[in-house]
Amino acid sequence: ELAERAADCFAGGRLTGRHVLITAGPTREDIDPVRYISNHSSGKMGFALAEAAAEAGARVTLVSGPVHLPTPDRIERIDVISARDMLAACEAALPCDILIAAAAVADYRPQAVAPQKLKKSPDSDDGLILQLVRNPDILATLAQRADRPFSVGFAAETENLREYALRKLKTKNLDLIVANDVAIPGIGFNSEENAVSVIDRAQRETRFAQTGKGKIARQLIAFIADRFDQA
Amino acid sequence: ELAERAADCFAGGRLTGRHVLITAGPTREDIDPVRYISNHSSGKMGFALAEAAAEAGARVTLVSGPVHLPTPDRIERIDVISARDMLAACEAALPCDILIAAAAVADYRPQAVAPQKLKKSPDSDDGLILQLVRNPDILATLAQRADRPFSVGFAAETENLREYALRKLKTKNLDLIVANDVAIPGIGFNSEENAVSVIDRAQRETRFAQTGKGKIARQLIAFIADRFDQA
Numbered sequence: 001e002l003a004e005r006a007a008d009c010f011a012g013g014r015l016t017g018r019h020v021l022i023t024a025g026p027t028r029e030d031i032d033p034v035r036y037i038s039n040h041s042s043g044k045m046g047f048a049l050a051e052a053a054a055e056a057g058a059r060v061t062l063v064s065g066p067v068h069l070p071t072p073d074r075i076e077r078i079d080v081i082s083a084r085d086m087l088a089a090c091e092a093a094l095p096c097d098i099l100i101a102a103a104a105v106a107d108y109r110p111q112a113v114a115p116q117k118l119k120k121s122p123d124s125d126d127g128l129i130l131q132l133v134r135n136p137d138i139l140a141t142l143a144q145r146a147d148r149p150f151s152v153g154f155a156a157e158t159e160n161l162r163e164y165a166l167r168k169l170k171t172k173n174l175d176l177i178v179a180n181d182v183a184i185p186g187i188g189f190n191s192e193e194n195a196v197s198v199i200d201r202a203q204r205e206t207r208f209a210q211t212g213k214g215k216i217a218r219q220l221i222a223f224i225a226d227r228f229d230q231a
Numbered sequence: 232e233l234a235e236r237a238a239d240c241f242a243g244g245r246l247t248g249r250h251v252l253i254t255a256g257p258t259r260e261d262i263d264p265v266r267y268i269s270n271h272s273s274g275k276m277g278f279a280l281a282e283a284a285a286e287a288g289a290r291v292t293l294v295s296g297p298v299h300l301p302t303p304d305r306i307e308r309i310d311v312i313s314a315r316d317m318l319a320a321c322e323a324a325l326p327c328d329i330l331i332a333a334a335a336v337a338d339y340r341p342q343a344v345a346p347q348k349l350k351k352s353p354d355s356d357d358g359l360i361l362q363l364v365r366n367p368d369i370l371a372t373l374a375q376r377a378d379r380p381f382s383v384g385f386a387a388e389t390e391n392l393r394e395y396a397l398r399k400l401k402t403k404n405l406d407l408i409v410a411n412d413v414a415i416p417g418i419g420f421n422s423e424e425n426a427v428s429v430i431d432r433a434q435r436e437t438r439f440a441q442t443g444k445g446k447i448a449r450q451l452i453a454f455i456a457d458r459f460d461q462a
Contacts, residue, residue, distance in 0.1 A: 031268070033389045034335065034413065039265050068299040104265065107351050108359050117389045117413075120338050120365065128339050130361040134351065158264045158348045182265065 014225040016057030021096040021149065022050045023138065025065035027083045029109035031130065032118045039104035042190040043067030045154075046102035048217035050075050053100075056221050061093040065103055083109065083135035090142060098228055099149040101139040102178075104156065108132035140172040150228045152176045158183040165199055176200055176227060178220065186210075198223060245456040247288030252327040252380065253281045254369065256296035258314045260340035262361065263349045270335035273421040274298030276385075277333035279448035281306050284331075287452050292324040296334055314340065314366040321373060329459055330380040332370040333409075335387065339363035371403040381459045383407045389414040396430055407431055407458060409451065417441075429454060 024046020026039040043064055050062040051072040062077045063086055071077045078093070080086045083105045090099075111131040118128070143151035153174045155165035158181075165179040179197045181187070187194045187210060195210035198220070208219050255277020257270040274295055281293040282303040293308045294317055302308045309324070311317045314336045321330075342362040349359070374382035384405045386396035389412075396410040410428045412418070418425045418441060426441035429451070439450050 034270050034387065035268065035337070036271065037262070037266065037268055040267065106266070111358065117387075119395070125365050127342065127365060128363040130363055132359040132361055134356050134358060156265060156348075164350070 012055065013057045014222070014229075015053060015098075018058045018097040018228075019061070019095070020050075020053040020058040020098045020100065021061045021063070021090060021093050022046055022053065022100045023063045023086060023090065023103035023105075024050065025067040025069075026104045027065045027086055027106045027135075028081050029083065029106045029135070030113045031110045032114035032116065034117050037106055037109065037132075038066075039106055040190070041065070041067075041104035043069050044190070044192070044213050045194060045217065046100075047072060048213045049100055049102055049221060051214070052217040052221040053098075055218070056225060058098075061096070063089045063093065063103070065105075082106075083138065087136050087138045087141060090138060094142075094145075094149075095147060096149045098152070098224065099139075099142055100152045100224070101142075102154050103138075105138055106135055109135050137172065139174070143173045148173070150175050150224075150231055152178065152224055154178045154180060156180045156182045162197075162199070162205070165197075166203060169199060169201065174201075175231060176224065179205075196220070200227065243286070244288045245453070245460075246284060246329075249289045249328040249459075250292070250326070251281075251284040251289040251329045251331065252292050252294070252321060252324050253277055253284065253331045254294045254317060254321065254334035254336075255281065256298040256300075257335045258296045258317055258337045258366075259312050260314065260337045260366070261344045262341045263345035263347065265348050268337055268340065268363075269297075270337055271421070272296070272298075272335035274300050275421070275423070275444050276425060276448065277331075278303060279444045280331055280333055280452060282445070283448040283452040284329075286449070287456060289329075292327070294320045294324065294334070296336075313337075314369065318367050318369045318372060321369060325373075325376075325380075326378060327380045329383070329455065330370075330373055331383045331455070332373075333385050334369075336369055337366055340366050368403065370405070374404045379404070381406050381455075381462055383409065383455055385409045385411060387411045387413045393428075393430070393436070396428075397434060400430060400432065405432075406462060407455065410436075427451070431458065 025043035026041040028036045028038045054060045054074045060075045078089045111133045151174045157164045165177045169177040194216045198206045256274035257272040259267045259269045285291045285305045291306045309320045342364045382405045388395045396408045400408040425447045429437045
């Protein structure tokens, strides 16, 4: 128990004087005034990371999509709705030393937002074709800047986890990627626990066994602080 | 103040022995394991109506989409995700005397749910075409049964409110429709207050001035109990 408590406190003070920018939750992309597209994400992992980073002494900016979570102590929280809003809020929060992109950003948004509620025809059972366009890639945009922060991404996948995570690490120019198998029941979306692997640029993988999101967050922050110091 | 309190209590015991079925919240329609389509709806109006109906003595079944609200006392709550789940839960809860359909049901769902997360191409900025199909119409299905309950619908519109509400009343075979102008800031989605009109089959409109959703709910339940008795 003593060893466990020591591990929990490992990052204590390690991020003093550092600015850590964390994204959390889903984004919402309006179809019309009543309908939207979104991603499953409770925001719990990102909020736990924000809390752990603050515990480690960092100044933390938390940019959050629509979630139902209280703001942790000593965190500056900025609420946003869409991916474009989230990118703008992140850019406004720069510079930062470390970026942890835990948000489940919608990759696509409707090409046009209808100004009025789309009416279905009362006389037909016709479907609807929704033309979606790509959203800006927040993580890649920030990680490819000249003044880029130490950049940590998340890959939430349902298959080919290591392959997709490595591709994301490379194409987005990340320092670390946290790989999250969301097809496993009991971890991931809206659960209280998580189990992840972190992969670095040398393709070395470090596993974090299943436990509460608060504990995983403290372990991840300690690990990230280590790698940030070495970078 | 006394008159106001009297009005608040107007429905007391009026629905004793009646079974009231209420739908609330949004529905979610999966695109793939991580993405979905939904509607803006906090569920607050439907939950307030359930509470008011129970206060009026009714046995209440509340079929709710994904919301972040506690279950009111003396309510049987059934949680669902999709429109098809909501219809099945409502049909399983029959018979009922009064149906109040306050849920913001998704009119459309993706034609097929992808079994794995849809991957965007890392090499292109291509969009995505989403083919949507019509969901079953829960309210029309229940209100057109031979053993139909006294049926109350909601029309949440951003324009042409009276016209669309009347069309919905007629095509879905309703007894009453609650017309809700969701384009007005401060009422509707996720706000604490609401202001509505109720329209009957004779196209008579009764207005309920802006106030808290709990009070509007008690006024609406008293009004519905009146009209149910006259039916």
